[in-house]
Amino acid sequence: MTEIDPRIGSLARRIAGLPLRMRRRVLRTTFTLSGLVRGFEKTGHARLFQRLLRQPSREARRLEREVVLHNVQTEAEWLALLVRSIPALKRDTRRIAVSDPAALERAAATGRPVILTPLHMGAYVLSLACLMIRFFPGRPLLVLRQRDDMPLETAVIERIREVGVEMRFHQVTDRMGFLEAVRFARNGAVIVNFCDLDPAYGAPAPMPVLGLETRFAFGTDTLARLTNALVVPLACTMEPEGDLVRVGPTFEVHSSAPEERARVAALVRAHIEASLRARPEQWHLWSALRDYLPVTDTVTDDASRTKEADEPIRTAA
Numbered sequence: 001m002t003e004i005d006p007r008i009g010s011l012a013r014r015i016a017g018l019p020l021r022m023r024r025r026v027l028r029t030t031f032t033l034s035g036l037v038r039g040f041e042k043t044g045h046a047r048l049f050q051r052l053l054r055q056p057s058r059e060a061r062r063l064e065r066e067v068v069l070h071n072v073q074t075e076a077e078w079l080a081l082l083v084r085s086i087p088a089l090k091r092d093t094r095r096i097a098v099s100d101p102a103a104l105e106r107a108a109a110t111g112r113p114v115i116l117t118p119l120h121m122g123a124y125v126l127s128l129a130c131l132m133i134r135f136f137p138g139r140p141l142l143v144l145r146q147r148d149d150m151p152l153e154t155a156v157i158e159r160i161r162e163v164g165v166e167m168r169f170h171q172v173t174d175r176m177g178f179l180e181a182v183r184f185a186r187n188g189a190v191i192v193n194f195c196d197l198d199p200a201y202g203a204p205a206p207m208p209v210l211g212l213e214t215r216f217a218f219g220t221d222t223l224a225r226l227t228n229a230l231v232v233p234l235a236c237t238m239e240p241e242g243d244l245v246r247v248g249p250t251f252e253v254h255s256s257a258p259e260e261r262a263r264v265a266a267l268v269r270a271h272i273e274a275s276l277r278a279r280p281e282q283w284h285l286w287s288a289l290r291d292y293l294p295v296t297d298t299v300t301d302d303a304s305r306t307k308e309a310d311e312p313i314r315t316a317a
Contacts, residue, residue, distance in 0.1 A: 016079035020092040021241050027076060028240070031069045041068050045286060052210040053280060066281035073238055074284070077123035081156050089163055093130040095242030103247050104135040104232065113185040113229035117195040117220055117268065119275050120284040122236040125156060127243050128192060132165045140166040142184050143192040178219075185227040193220055195233065195268050196283075198291040205261070207269035209276060214292040216272070221264045224253040233268070235275040237282050246275070 015023050035041075046064040049055045055063065084092065098104065107114050114136070118124055132141050153169065160167045172178050185191050201217035208214055224231050233248030248271045253264055276283055 012076070012079060013083055016076050017083045019088070020080075020095045020243075023076060023080065024073065024238070024240055024242075027073055028069065031072060035065065040065050043067060045281075048286065048289075049280060052212070053277065063281045067286070070238065070282050074123060077126065077238070078152065078156065081125060081159050086159075086162050089126070089159070092126060093133065093163075096127055096130045096245065097242060098131070098134075098245045098247060100247040101135075103250055104131065107230045107232055107250060108135045110230065113188075113191070113227040115185070115191045115193055115220060115224055115227075115229045115231045116234050117193055117231060117271070118234040118236055119196040119272065120194060121275065121279065121282045122238045123243060124236040125160065127236040127245050129160050129163055129165045129167065130243075131245065132167075132190065133163070136190050140168070140184070140189045141192065142181065142189045143167070143169045144172050144181055144194075145169050172219075178223075181223065182226050185223070185229055191223065191227075191229070193223060195220065196272055196285060198285075198288060200291065205265045207265055207272065209269060209273040212292075213294055216268070216292065218265060218268065220268065221253045221261050222256075224264075225256060228252075231264075233271040235271075235279070237279045246278070248274075 015026055017023075018026060043064055045067045046057070046060040049060040049063050050057060053060075080092070081089065116128070116131070118128070128141065128143075132139065157167050157169065170177070170181055170184070172181055181191065195216065197217040199215040199217055203217060203219045203222070204215045205218035206213070207216045207218070220231060223229070230250055230252055232250050235246040235248075237244050237246065249267070251264065251267055254260055280286075
């Protein structure tokens, strides 16, 4: 059994050990009761949602409460990966629904490399593992990143392997790391390349969302072109009864021409914006929004200020 951080209390462990649907219900109930008694935490998201999403104040405040609950639930889901037994985790995957399973079946049937491009939303680790089991059995899962693994992530990877998915994180910090990812894809690995990383991660492209002049790191076009891969946009969200994987329109990259890069960037931009509009309370990176904007943009003063409550989510993501 994986060693758990001793700072995590016994109550949190017990809740994380519950079946997926039950732990969601327990967390929502305790969160609501605690908020009614002590007051709900104000994070600054309500003001942001009013301004960017044109939400009325009441709905914006509701979404702000959902942001805080989502952070709590996300921590519980990471902990559940460590404390739940392997049979129990496999039962949890039955609560994961896919919006368009036929799209993933078609992608798998081609035998071509596949690049999944999710956002940092929801409890995506178990959802991605579930997709591998259902649609890409026997293929390894390679998650691209630009930093070292943390102990929590290393422990989670081991648990996912026990579930039956050969999962690993792969650092892409230079040309050699990128070429190794290309080799993995050509050899059959399913690649996960998050589409919502800030431009500091490299190859930034303008992708304005929600009326903001945002830029995102963008290497999907090059990776897909070099591997002849199908690109499958995803957004994993947590629902009261389970998880939902929303599948966007699959596409491929035909050339390195500027107009082709612009076309693919437009597809990714549309996916990011649609995902944020559909479930804004579940994006993990609101507190880093200013990193996506020109230095002169001040629209995010309250909402993008890093909150202590967001730090566990940002680092886990």
